[in-house]
Amino acid sequence: MDPSCPVRHRPALTGRQRSLGPSTCSRCETDSVTLLDPHRAGRRLDADAAALEAALTRAEAGEAIGVDDAEALLGADGEAHDRLLAVAARVRDEGLVAIGRPGVMTYSRKVFIPLTTLCRDRCHYCIFVDTPGQLLKQHKPTYMSREQVLAVARQGQALGCKEALLTLGDRPEDRWPEARAWLDEQGYASTLEYVGDMARAIAAETGLLPHLNPGIMTRDELDMLRPTAPSMGVMLETTSRRLYEEPGQVHFGSPDKDPDVRLRLLEDAGEARVPFTTGILVGIGETLRDRAESLVALREIQDRHGHLQEIIVQNFRAKPRTAMQDAPDADLVEYVAAVAVARLVMGSAMRIQVPPNLSDPQEFDLLVRAGADDWGGVSPLTADHVNPERPWPHLDDLARFTAEAGFSLKERLTAHPPYVNDAWLDPAIRDATYALADPDTLLARTTPDGALVRPQPVPRASEASVERSDSATRAAGVSGSTTPVVERSEAESKRLERAKRVESGAAAPFP
Structure with a gap:
């Protein structure tokens, strides 16, 4: 390979990465590999060649991508797949240049705290959830205790983690008497009330920033939890009603997987001014049209509220002892195309996340080329x-893989830089967040020599000041405003102004 060639070549593909042999780079005449499934050679999935060509032409011209174009692009393979990845990478790179961090991939150093594995849903692919009987056999608690939660958080604090991911099943007390009894014994009205209490304890006693992934929440519950965490998240997964309504489909019998309910949550989170993470799940029985409609629905919500800080494109991996244990993993060609189409639909300003433990390291380059x-x-x-069968890559290895793909790896907070300001953060969580944010980049703070900064406990804002701030916010009706209604120090005002300029592209976060 000619090292001076600006084209990113990918290595020969093996295993799931099927190819029909080499093509030649027009810039340096080096053989590179055209990604193509031999079982699908010469045909399209749900999109004819003319529609695909028209969609690619519009994407390459920078035109907006609608549902029809997205569906066509999701079926790309062969040379069209290469063109799709190229335009997605270009859009991503333009966005990174605009915010002053070209060639940077980000990640969040976290601990994963499974507050409870009880759930009222019955998703056919899930291995996270237990029944009360299974908990007894495994000697696992109904809920993690405060002491257990803080023990994990403190271990993460010692390792320089900044994020405490609180994940749990949806409203287990609505299905399991054991969950209701535990909450009653501990004095909590609901699982979500306990989530908020644990999030406050984590931030106050360790300085880690909670990221809440507690399932479906009402608007009142979002308002209740907003002071406890800089960000929250729930995967949309898909807008397919067929997968929810038809017996035997993946979401049948799971009330919280109703697409309308999940879309309503995303709207409510925007109205509540909660920085939010969501995304799609690829390979659970949805069609290309379903994927296209899901991505466009997310863009429309983002256009209305601006609170979606990142879109996850996650590939399905079959789990043992589940109803889908014999289902094939998400097809790599389709998965990579979904990442690229997510980039094109959501645009250059959106962060597109791909979970590294759900792909093999030799596939990372493709995901980066697709615009992640x-x-x-x-x-x-x-x-x-x-996904317990898929360990995280070691962070040193992840940095090396990222460098091999032509990017550098930098740590961020659970709230992405455009949301690290008074306009998006509740007063009760601001100090803890700002303590870990680099004042210039709004990514994770490091020491002058680049070493990790370990979180430290941050005293909580007084209940009175938080209540006054919340009352002022409601009185001012700022659900769509970017102007904070609480008084700020000079430093906070400068931070907010810089964040606004970074978000708009008027300032670069990197000096």
Whole structure:
């Protein structure tokens, strides 16, 4: 390969990465590999060649991508797949240049805290959830205790983690008497009330920033939890009603997987001014049209509220002892195309996340070429309890893989830089967040020599000041405003102004 060639070549593909042999780079005449599934050679998935060509032409011209174009692009393979990845990478790179961090992939150093594995849903692919009987056999608690939660958080604190991911099943007390009894014994009205209490304890006693992934929440519950965490998240997964309504489909019998309910949550989170993470799940039985409609629905919500800080494109991996244990993993060609189409639909300003533990390292280059710019949360301590068979890559290895793809790896906070300001953060969580944010980049703070900064406990804002701020916010009706309604120090005002300029592209976060 000619090292001076600006084209990113990818290595020969093996295993799941099927190819039909080499093509030649027009710039340096080096053989590179055209990604193509031999079982699908010469045909399209749900999109004819003319529609695909028209969609590619519009994408390459920078035109907006609608549902029809997105569906066509999601079926790309062969040379069209290469063109799709090229335009997605270009859009991503333009966005990174605009915010002053070209060639940077981000991640969040986290601990994963599974607060409870009880759930009222019955998703056919899930291995995270237990029944009360299974908990007894495994000697696992109904809920993690405060002491257990803080023990994990303190271990993460010692390792320089900044994020505490709180993940749990949806409203287990609505299905399991054991969950209701535990909450009653501990004095909590709901699981979500306990989530908020644990999030406050984590921030106050360790300085870690909670990221809440507690399932479906009402608007009142979002308002209740907003002071406890800089960000929250729930995967949309898909807008397919077929997968929810038809017996035998993946979401049948799971009330919280109703697409309308999940879309309503995303709207409510925007109205509540909660920095939010969401995304799609690829390979659970949805069609290309379903994927296209899901991505466009997310863009429309973002256009209305601006609170979606990142979009996860996650590939399905079959789990043992589940109803989908014999289902094939998400097809790599389709998965990579979904990452690229997510980039084109959501635009250059959106962060597109791909979980690194759900792909093999030799596939990372393809994901980067498809327009991804974030690896999500990675833990040096805890397992991915949702995908326990897929360990996190070591952070040194992830940095090396990222460098091999032509990017550098930098740590961020659970709230992305455009949301690290008074306009988005509740007063009760601001001090803890700002303590870990680099004042110039709004990514994770490091020492002058680049060493990790370990979180420290941050005293909580007084209840009175938080209540006054919340009342003022409601009185001012700022659900769509970017102007904070609480008084700020000079330093806070400068931080907010810089964040606004970074978000708009008027200032570069990197000096």
